[in-house]
Amino acid sequence: AQRVTQPEKLLSVFKGAPVELKCNYSYSGSPELFWYVQYSRQRLQLLLRHISRESIKGFTADLNKGETSFHLKKPFAQEEDSAMYYCALNNYGQNFVFGPGTRLSVLP
């Protein structure tokens, strides 16, 4: 079955430190993966998708099919990055699977 796991419920880092939010998936095909972010009192919004290989707000994520991972990384965390981050997988017309989420807290 399709599944997305995010092992860390909470991740705290200091401002300026590198951050990596882990995401692993199980899927029996070519996955389409996304990261969504929810800032305090705001709606859930798309942060980035693996097929566009873009960098948004300094974040990047690389799909590693061998390790079935799609970790989100940023070299220097900012306080405004504090939010809830969800990794998600598109099961092509069947459903959209979200991970449980990781709360990132960037400390001053």
Added chain:
Amino acid sequence: DSGVTQTPKHLITATGQRVTLRCSPRSGDLSVYWYQQSLDQGLQFLIQYYNGEERAKGNILERFSAQQFPDLHSELNLSSLELGDSALYFCASSVGQDPYEQYFGPGTRLTVT
């Protein structure tokens, strides 16, 4: 503002009751998705409609049903409510059939007492 609206914002009701949640997608979006977010289950996909037709189904209980109307707004009906149905219910919309880029609404918080 993503343009997706949901009403009501909050809803408090008793066990055994029935409620209807409403979602209006962004202008031009044909797909509507419903999600349930609870503390223990996280964000769970319930169902998707595309241009009035059911497109995909997730972990939606039989007590729950949804529909999308000709004007593309959607309603999620929850019946025989149980305490465990208390959650945030999100609606999202996208232009096409694939949830490639979904725009989320603010959610409806349902409390069942």
